[in-house]
Amino acid sequence: MPFAPVPSGSVAGRTLQESTYRPRVPPKRLHDDSPNIVIVLIDDAGPGLPSTFGGEVTTATLDRICGEGVSYNRFHTTAMCSPTRASLLTGRNHHEIGNGQIAELANDWDGYAGKIPRSSATVAEVLKQYGYATSAFGKWHNTPAEETTAAGPFENWPTGLGFEYFYGFLAGEASQYEPHLVRNTTVVAPPRTPEEGYHLSEDLADDAIGWLRRHKAFNADKPFFMYWASGCLHGPHHIMKDWADKYAGKFDDGWDTYRQRVFERAKQKGWLPQDCRLTERDETLAAWDDIPEDEKPFQRRLMEVAAGYAEHVDVQVGRIADELDHLGYGENTLFFYIWGDNGSSGEGQNGTIAELLAQNGIPTTVRQHIDALDELGGLDVLGSPLVDNQYHAGWAWAGSTPYKGMKLLASHLGGTRNPMAVRWPAKITADPAPRDVFLHCTDVVPTIYDVVGIEAPRTVYGEPQMPLAGASFARTLADRTAPGGKKTQYFEIMGSRAIYHDGWLAAARGPRLPWVPGQPEGIATWTPDNDRWELYHLEEDWSQSRDLADRLPKKLAQMRELFAIEAARNAVLPIGGGLWVPVYHPELRISPPYREWEFAGDMVRMPEFCAPALGNRNNVVTIDVDIPADANGVLYSLGAAAGGLTCYLDEGHLCYEYNLFILSRTKIRSESKLPPGRTTLVVTTRYAQPRPAGPLDITIARDGDTIAAGCVPISAPLLFTANDCLDIGTCLGSPVSLDYRERAPFPFEGHIHRVHVAYT
Template identity: 70%
Template sequence: MNPQDVLPFPPTPTASVAGRTMQESVYQQRVAPSRLPDDAPNILIILMDDAGPGLPDTFGGAVATDTLSRVIDEGIGFNRFHTTAMCSPTRASLLTGRNHHRIGNGQIAELANDWDGYAGEIPKSSALAPEVLKDYGYATAAFGKWHNTPAIETGVTGPFHNWPTSIGFEYFYGFLAGEASQYEPNLVRNTTSVLPPRTPEDGYHLSEDLADDAIGWLRNHRALSPEKPFFMYWAPGAIHGPHHIMKEWADKYAGRFDGGWDEYRELVFEQAKEKGWIPGDSTLTDRDPRMPAWDDIPEDEREFQTRLMELAAGFAEHADVQAGRVVDEIEHLGYGDNTLIMYIWGDNGSSGEGQNGTISELLAQNGIPSTVPMHIQAMNEMGGVEVLGTPKSDNMYHAGWAWAGSTPYKGMKLLASHLGGTRNPMAVRWPARIAPDPAPRAQFVHCTDIVPTIYDLLGISPPRVVNGIPQDPIDGSSFAEAFTDADAEETHLTQYFEIMGSRAIYHDGWMASAFGPRAPWVPGVPEGIADWTPDHDSWELYHLAEDWTQANDVADSHPEKLAQMKELFTIEAAKNSVFPIGGALWIPIYHPELRISTPYRSWNFTGDLRRMPEVVAPQLGNRANTVTIDAVVPENASGVLYALGGAGGGLTCYLDDGYLWYEHNLFIVKRTKIRSRERLAAGRAEVIVETKYLDPQPGGALSIAISVDGEEIATGIVPVSAPGLFSANDCLDIGICLGGSVSLDYFDRAPFPFDGEIKTVDVKYTN
């Protein structure tokens, strides 16, 4: 058997001959054989988040992306690179070379279910590229967003077998969720929870921190193991919501978007053609009738909407600058010439999950109806438009900007049916091997092709067994020949797409598409979705070889071709565990009660519990429960007793000048505050917070009753609760609020530690 077939390689045997004595022995130092070519390149993959092709000025947009432009100017660009239309699926496919359903990533891990294609866990039969490269001699490191560990396993006790450092990366620094506050993220270094090194007041921003840490890792690598090539995966959370960025970055774009998304889209389309990024005969696709025009936006809401886009633009530019710092360090350390950089602008298209524009983007994901005036009122109550982009908000732009950010295509994130959801730009630079070429490569390339391309360049055969586990076949194909030959033959001829029932099939220049049951920018659950079946969807057909943007549906004139394409989709779906179509909807639509959560019904915490991710913490905001706190209360006590969630939404119980407060922050737009009638007396106290549902429906009203030593001291009603999570990345803290400030009342005193002593906190569900 070829030694490349089985990994890891066996230990290098001794080169010495042992005799009875050292005098009778022959000593020779063993030397492990080299497994890589002498000129094996370093590899840097940069992956931006929720970013469409219509944003970078590299391709005709308004956002300054000097690093992206630099990489493409010194290398080549691919204008037909494709993703899956959703973050976790793309990342899993990009790092394994397998289709996303085949490896259980038909959707994000938080919505995992028991269908094979949607199980939410990358199987060990599909080893990640860093696992293979590590065995061949690469140093491997990952930074930023990691959204491929089952959510229930992301607590500080693991289990760790699905964390980055257990599946190929020797070092990891970042966050395990789908998004994070850029100011107060819940961070992990390897398998240890860590706090950000600075506060927002000290100028902390996550994207900068990720660049700092990557630079530090590169310097250590250069000092300690310079003989090894490195594989670095740098994937910041930008520009996934919340769109957190410092004021000066957003102010660069003041007034740039005042004409609205329709005007912006037309401008970007023309500039993309002028730059040669898209063909000159391309057609600008129409706006979906369910998407409002800019002219539909009331005048008194336009400042809010344009500021949201200015913040997104500043956030995107800032992230690109941080990527540039990493590239600069690679150059500074002498690695530049032989480093292969793949800079992918977006793991899917721009995101419309902000829907009508929001000050707290998980409001929409919880399915809670709201109006733009409600968001504006909440913003104004906190100080006006300048609060957007700060630690006090979790803002995200109107879906109209996402549509414009995916110019010239119809789709956006979550639409696997249409380009814009699945077509993202990629720039590639490798000075030692790739001559700069301004003409974009037009071969069809998919995220599953990254791994086989790397293996091809290194002469690695995909292993058949890794760590004792037989391996699934690679689904992608190498596009390495296109690095040096602009006219290289296209190798990826067939590819299916499917996310939450939205689906398509590409084959040899044709694409058939079915939009699916929901438009991601339309608030609420679509009417009739519980009865949806893919059999009722109408299919569209596009000849992409002649129709670059998917603008001309030819289904009526080519019924036989459409039938052929639909049959091909069925074949590919069966091969890749896509069935049942729309399987990702099983939890959020059909069975929300099965959403992954902690299996426990009671907890006993000590007073120093820190950073327990909300997804594994007790659900204090949407389950009937009792919290019992055994505390020693000083005179006129102050500080947080517990906090769940963050600034964008959560609940908290705290003392302030002796008074006990409970606050339920419904995604900023509605805050319910309950205060004790009297100050708490100094001494040992038993504080009980009892939560009951007044309305058993998801999001129903809550009754809150607070007692101290058996005496009721405060009651109140929370009129609307959060049926899902308050946050994606924030936590439960006891005795302090280390994440975003749930209450504005202690924002300026954060993390507002309790100045007494908490001995225990007992939590139990009561339903």
């Protein structure tokens, strides 16, 4: 691929009369009833949430897809988002295509390089070459962070990897109210504000529906492939109050009791076998009874918000399914609905109103979160644009019922086992009983090729292609007893690992537990050689409840040897390579290679990963500006409402704010107004103490004279956001300061000639 151009069938003579006209006829590469294909991927959602499988989050669309098709209760992912997405779209294992961890933590080990190689063409690229129209919506998270600016390069954006159309966000998460969005390769603003009713999940469904309608009008004779990957249920948990209120009081008895209810209901529904056991809570994870009574309303409301958020996205999937039927596509559309790219996420740890606190390693107490929330308006603010809340890890554990693990644990099924439903009315007879064939996300691409009747290409744009790692399960769509998938599959994320083979699973939990704040003691000297391995016979122990390692040491040794073989074959080595940057070498985290920048006064939407680190590096910002009398407006802003810094003018007063994840706001304001005219403003940031999260001294000068100064007591050592940006002359994303939120985007009323930034 690409296929050679079809030569003309006409013969040109000297004149038209002497010429033979015979239009070229492209070869037929697809059969007449080639199906349309839709993949829906939900984010950070475990099997214990949907009502479809015994949970208490209403999922009417998932009910419908299961009821009109078939479901799989042993479908598996990688325990982390970017790796799953890369594998799902290519049919290869995540390490062998350089996606051993999220793109932002890329390093130089081959298995962790952070780019999908050209030797692993996506299913979109292959289907496009065969004549499919292709589109992608929502979360991407497979582009290197340093390549996500409006300047590109664009070859690793969705449109460079086989998708003819893309609308969504490139990072791992986004505000659901004020996201940084891209259409194809152009940065675009959300079509409405939160006050006007905007929500990202709805916008993504709207845009997908619009694309389907355009396809019907312009490309009616072409089949299509659509990949719709919501940012829900990833943090921040953003949803309108009326959706959260549907669940008021439903989780009052806590996650331990919720888990028991879901487990019993899942067995009644036939989603879990009757001999399945409910695994125990890890001793390091808090029981509901351990939560102080005065903190329980906060923890309950966090789960109510998450539940409303999850139901809302399922409704948006339903809107897309309805449109497929309305346009006449539903009958011959192969529709995959995958509930989770990994298990539920415990990255909210003890419950938070600013979920990037955990990534920055800043210790806090739940009481600090509650107190800050009270200042914003109380529990009703949860789910709003003012906070980036995420629930307690106990709810993530409950959302992964009946398993031990959750997201980031590749060792346990709660991190890797996700429900999948498939509908294709033209070919699949509805079957209410789930299929229990062991499948992996790498199996989806070969299944699509099998169904469409094509082979994986040997070369694409001259690049030899690596073999597919997955195996088709197409036969199981029509026949539940048919074989499908493969017998062996490894798992590994940041040192947590497992190997499945022919009904057995061996696993080592690795050095970190996602719900435990900070870095674990001894991780600096961690080696996989010292990890304890567990052994489970999944054919007799559905949920990993009985560890057989001590009873069957020879079997465990065989499984460990098999893992070693698969790890070497798939570029997993070194084990724990994904920890290289976040744990051992944080100084290698993706950042611009520059120490100095020159910006025009209207530069906007520079993703934080690519912007100067104004909040955690010694730096000087110099602004050449014309200031009108009593001026208002943002000079520059980095970050978002849940964390960031900003410099602006308010009625002529120069203001600076450092918003440390809502919990602390350092505000500096000049005593007198700045006189009108052209002037030079200099904002100097220096560490008062050279240590991560150390205090920062801020000095602001006008034409060489200091006009304001202050100290930021605690700083953000890594970054403020995953998806927001640096803006100059305005604040186009989520407003950093509450003081100008009602006036956002609060454009500067004067003229900024230039902004110079330099590290010192």
